[in-house]
Amino acid sequence: MAEPTPQNPIRDTNDEARQLARTLTQEARTGALATLAETGEPHVTRVATAWLDGPVTLVSDLSDHTRHMRRDPRASLLLGEPGAKGDPLTHPRITLVGTARFVEEPLRDAWLAIHPKAKLYIDFADFRFVRLEIGVAHLNGGFGKAFRLTPADFGLSG
Numbered sequence: 717m718a719e720p721t722p723q724n725p726i727r728d729t730n731d732e733a734r735q736l737a738r739t740l741t742q743e744a745r746t747g748a749l750a751t752l753a754e755t756g757e758p759h760v761t762r763v764a765t766a767w768l769d770g771p772v773t774l775v776s777d778l779s780d781h782t783r784h785m786r787r788d789p790r791a792s793l794l795l796g797e798p799g800a801k802g803d804p805l806t807h808p809r810i811t812l813v814g815t816a817r818f819v820e821e822p823l824r825d826a827w828l829a830i831h832p833k834a835k836l837y838i839d840f841a842d843f844r845f846v847r848l849e850i851g852v853a854h855l856n857g858g859f860g861k862a863f864r865l866t867p868a869d870f871g872l873s874g
Contacts, residue, residue: 725862733863737855738870740810742767744795745830749773751784751791751816759784765795766830768823770847770872771812774834777842785816785846793848806858814851818844 727733749763761781763773771793775782785791796809823845828835837843850872853865867873 725860726864727862729863729865729869733855733857733861733865734869736808736857737810737853737863737865740796740808740855741771741812741870746797747771747773748794749781749791750794751781752788753780753784754787763793764831764834765793766827768826768847770850770870771795772819772823772827772845772847774827774831774838774843775846776840777844782844782846786818789816790814791816791848808855808857808861810856811854812848812850813853815849816846817849819847821845 744765744767746762747765748760750758750760753759759780761779763775763781766772773793775785777783792811792813794809794811796807798804798807824838827845828838850867850870853869855861855863855865857863
C-alpha cells in the first residue's frame with residue numbers, strides 16, 4: 717500500500733473511504749453542480765440531489781446549467797456540507813466528475829419521496845432529470861485523507 721507523499725497526497729482507496737463516499741453521496745440532498753458555459757468558463761450552481769442508482773438532479777430547461785449540459789455534458793457535483801462547528805475544511809466532501817445524461821426513466825415517485833416539496837413544480841413541462849455518470853470521484857475525508865474513487869467503488873459499472 718502506497719503512503720501519500722507531498723508530491724502525491726492521494727491515499728490508496730480502502731473500505732473506510734468507500735463507506736464515507738457512499739454515505740456522502742447517498743445522504744446528500746443538495747450539491748454544487750459545475751458545468752461549462754459556452755465561453756468555456758466554469759459555472760457553478762446549487763441543485764437538489766438524490767442517489768437513485770447514482771447521482772441525479774432535477775433541472776429546468778430555463779436554467780443556464782441545463783443549457784450548458786446539453787451543449788457539453790461534462791460536469792461535476794460537489795457533495796458534503798460543513799458541520800455547524802469547527803473548521804469547514806475538516807469536514808468530508810466529495811466531488812463527482814463525469815458526464816451528464818438526460819434521462820427519461822420514471823424517477824418522479826422516488827424523487828418526491830426524498831424531495832416532497834418538489835411536488836410544486838416537478839410536473840412543469842420544463843423540468844427533467846439528469847443523471848451524472850461518474851468517471852472519477854475525489855474524496856476529501858478531512859486533512860490528510862484524500863482518495864480517488866472509481867464507479868466500481870460505488871457499486872456502479874464504469
